[in-house]
Amino acid sequence: MKLAIYGYGNLGRGVEAAIRQNPDMELVGIFTRRDPAAVVSKTGAKVFAADTISECKGEIDAVILCGGSATDLPELTPKLAKDFCVIDSFDTHANIPAHFAAVDAAAKAGRKLSLISCGWDPGMFSLNRLYASAVLPNGRDYTFWGRGVSQGHSDAIRRIPGVLDARQYTVPIPEALEAVRSGAQPELTTRQKHLRECYVVAKPDADRAAIETAIKTMPNYFADYDTTVTFISEQEMKEQHSALPHGGFVIRTGTTGLHGEHTHRIEYSLALDSNPEFTACVLVAFARALGRMAARGQTGCLTVFDVAPADLSPLSREQLRSTML
Amino acid sequence: MKLAIYGYGNLGRGVEAAIRQNPDMELVGIFTRRDPAAVVSKTGAKVFAADTISECKGEIDAVILCGGSATDLPELTPKLAKDFCVIDSFDTHANIPAHFAAVDAAAKAGRKLSLISCGWDPGMFSLNRLYASAVLPNGRDYTFWGRGVSQGHSDAIRRIPGVLDARQYTVPIPEALEAVRSGAQPELTTRQKHLRECYVVAKPDADRAAIETAIKTMPNYFADYDTTVTFISEQEMKEQHSALPHGGFVIRTGTTGLHGEHTHRIEYSLALDSNPEFTACVLVAFARALGRMAARGQTGCLTVFDVAPADLSPLSREQLRSTML
Numbered sequence: 001m002k003l004a005i006y007g008y009g010n011l012g013r014g015v016e017a018a019i020r021q022n023p024d025m026e027l028v029g030i031f032t033r034r035d036p037a038a039v040v041s042k043t044g045a046k047v048f049a050a051d052t053i054s055e056c057k058g059e060i061d062a063v064i065l066c067g068g069s070a071t072d073l074p075e076l077t078p079k080l081a082k083d084f085c086v087i088d089s090f091d092t093h094a095n096i097p098a099h100f101a102a103v104d105a106a107a108k109a110g111r112k113l114s115l116i117s118c119g120w121d122p123g124m125f126s127l128n129r130l131y132a133s134a135v136l137p138n139g140r141d142y143t144f145w146g147r148g149v150s151q152g153h154s155d156a157i158r159r160i161p162g163v164l165d166a167r168q169y170t171v172p173i174p175e176a177l178e179a180v181r182s183g184a185q186p187e188l189t190t191r192q193k194h195l196r197e198c199y200v201v202a203k204p205d206a207d208r209a210a211i212e213t214a215i216k217t218m219p220n221y222f223a224d225y226d227t228t229v230t231f232i233s234e235q236e237m238k239e240q241h242s243a244l245p246h247g248g249f250v251i252r253t254g255t256t257g258l259h260g261e262h263t264h265r266i267e268y269s270l271a272l273d274s275n276p277e278f279t280a281c282v283l284v285a286f287a288r289a290l291g292r293m294a295a296r297g298q299t300g301c302l303t304v305f306d307v308a309p310a311d312l313s314p315l316s317r318e319q320l321r322s323t324m325l
Numbered sequence: 326m327k328l329a330i331y332g333y334g335n336l337g338r339g340v341e342a343a344i345r346q347n348p349d350m351e352l353v354g355i356f357t358r359r360d361p362a363a364v365v366s367k368t369g370a371k372v373f374a375a376d377t378i379s380e381c382k383g384e385i386d387a388v389i390l391c392g393g394s395a396t397d398l399p400e401l402t403p404k405l406a407k408d409f410c411v412i413d414s415f416d417t418h419a420n421i422p423a424h425f426a427a428v429d430a431a432a433k434a435g436r437k438l439s440l441i442s443c444g445w446d447p448g449m450f451s452l453n454r455l456y457a458s459a460v461l462p463n464g465r466d467y468t469f470w471g472r473g474v475s476q477g478h479s480d481a482i483r484r485i486p487g488v489l490d491a492r493q494y495t496v497p498i499p500e501a502l503e504a505v506r507s508g509a510q511p512e513l514t515t516r517q518k519h520l521r522e523c524y525v526v527a528k529p530d531a532d533r534a535a536i537e538t539a540i541k542t543m544p545n546y547f548a549d550y551d552t553t554v555t556f557i558s559e560q561e562m563k564e565q566h567s568a569l570p571h572g573g574f575v576i577r578t579g580t581t582g583l584h585g586e587h588t589h590r591i592e593y594s595l596a597l598d599s600n601p602e603f604t605a606c607v608l609v610a611f612a613r614a615l616g617r618m619a620a621r622g623q624t625g626c627l628t629v630f631d632v633a634p635a636d637l638s639p640l641s642r643e644q645l646r647s648t649m650l
Contacts (some may be wrong), residue, residue: 017583021463042583097647117650126650127634134610134637138346256606258342258367262598273587281581285459305645309452310630312459320630322422325442325451
């Protein structure tokens with residue numbers, strides 16, 4: 001299967017590495033909006049200017065879009081979906097229906113197949129919410145994120161005057177996890193579910209108290225959470241906080257029996273050393289399914305919910321039945 | 326959707342209760358090989374003689390087979406698959422390919438659709454093995470079962486002379502779980518993964534030492550495990566060991582990056598108060614998908630690997646995208 005990477009940041013580099021772990025996949029090239037001459041691939045892949053991709057119709061089975069959800073993907077995915085099978089990791093949950101509609105229309109117009117919102121949340125976590133709710137209808141599910149770096153929250157801190165650098169960890173609160181696992185189906189406030197740990201490098205002359213207040217009172221991002229702020233040196237930031245770990249938990253508990261007398265717990269968790277590299281792995285597995293479903297003549301837009309699991313694996317259905325069922 | 330239950334033991338009663346949790350499902354009747362007049366449904370469902378099911382073609386969208394894998398299902402599923410959409414929980418892993426072939430041929434001959442080996446293992450655990458291996462190809466997965474009652478092992482103990490009743494719990498060994506979670510991808514022997522805890526009611530005059538030896542040296546069942554044998558009274562058996570809890574863990578760890586420098590862990594676990602009731606819930610969710618896929622004209626035999634998750638849910642694809650993705 002011939003894949004192209006469009007956008008070459010952390011996620012694009014993750015996809016490049018993931019493709020090398022899948023012998024049935026081949027990287028045709030990396031398309032970048034920077035000067036291609038200034039972009040060097042660590043695997044020796046060819047690098048092209050983004051706007052030359054239209055010349056490559058027919059040479060690419062699927063394009064993996066590695067842009068951001070705020071501004072890149074809402075424009076890019078529908079634009080490319082007319083000419084290519086495209087897969088993205090669009091993760092602004094509230095805007096998924098609109099993004100889906102735009103990509104679906106473009107893909108149908110071009111008789112192509114696309115898949116949006118693929119990664120771990122949305123993605124693997126979404127799948128686990130769906131499976132668990134279908135199996136235990138009389139129940140409730142909870143999603144916890146972390147411990148892991150939130151890029152959006154880190155960026156929000158960096159925009160505060162006097163801040164040189166920042167890293168924010170989202171941390172699930174153990175007592176909340178235990179309450180959920182007990183099957184009690186508790187009502188939990190935002191504050192009860194997650195803590196926010198912030199590590200900040202301040203300018204030498206900055207007012208640290210003012211920075212701390214600005215963080216802790218920031219609406220949407222921090223005001224509804226218990227937040228800790230720790231000032232550290234640039235060197236400590238580099239040594240202790242340069243990785244991008246993440247993960248989390250999807251837990252559903254529910255009852256069965258004629259009188260709800262039996263309780264069950266389904267728990268799915270991820271512990272990831274590298275958020276972008278894991279997201280990339282999910283994208284590549286679903287790109288395989290996308291290619292197969294497109295070859296069967298399907299068109300329009302898909303999500304992870306529409307993909308039969310067997311299409312994700314390099315093994316045949318017969319092999320899967322005899323080795324994994 | 327109109328469902329029938331065929332076989333009315335623990336699993337059949339679990340399906341009866343599960344159907345009541347799904348407003349889009351209706352129980353047409355229970356088919357039993359016992360005298361129907363002697364079988365009373367706790368929900369007031371109609372009970373019919375098993376061999377009258379052929380008179381109900383056209384009135385049933387799917388038959389949920391609730392027989393055993395040793396002798397019932399290998400014969401029953403192919404027999405019924407010609408005339409009905411049938412779903413079973415066939416769980417003899419080694420014989421799945423042969424069972425699949427028989428059911429597939431029968432279903433195709435009758436232009437019907439069937440689904441086999443549905444439950445939690447095979448079933449939900451199989452799905453998690455597949456998803457995890459597709460996402461992290463450079464890794465290794467491990468399945469642990471328990472703590473839970475193994476019916477097969479309990480039955481094996483009951484066949485020993487001098488034993489009145491027995492209950493066997495399969496118990497995952499915490500050190501093995503931790504070694505797997507660490508990402509070290511350890512080689513684990515059978516003995517290192519699970520303990521077997523046996524509770525036995527012996528006849529008053531029985532040779533307890535002989536029973537203990539017979540259990541601990543039984544090939545395949547116990548000889549390869551560290552096994553504990555505890556003799557208890559009939560009353561204690563009834564009070565402490567009448568439930569059928571089970572569960573377990575599917576854990577895959579793997580590495581990503583150009584040099585395998587990042588480690589990831591995917592963990593799925595179940596903690597079930599009632600093994601048959603949870604299995605029943607999985608069967609009912611997949612029966613929904615079976616009905617939908619049959620209505621789209623598919624024929625032959627499926628497994629859980631072939632079912633797009635969206636088909637399991639009573640919600641529309643649009644609702645799923647806006648609420649669960």
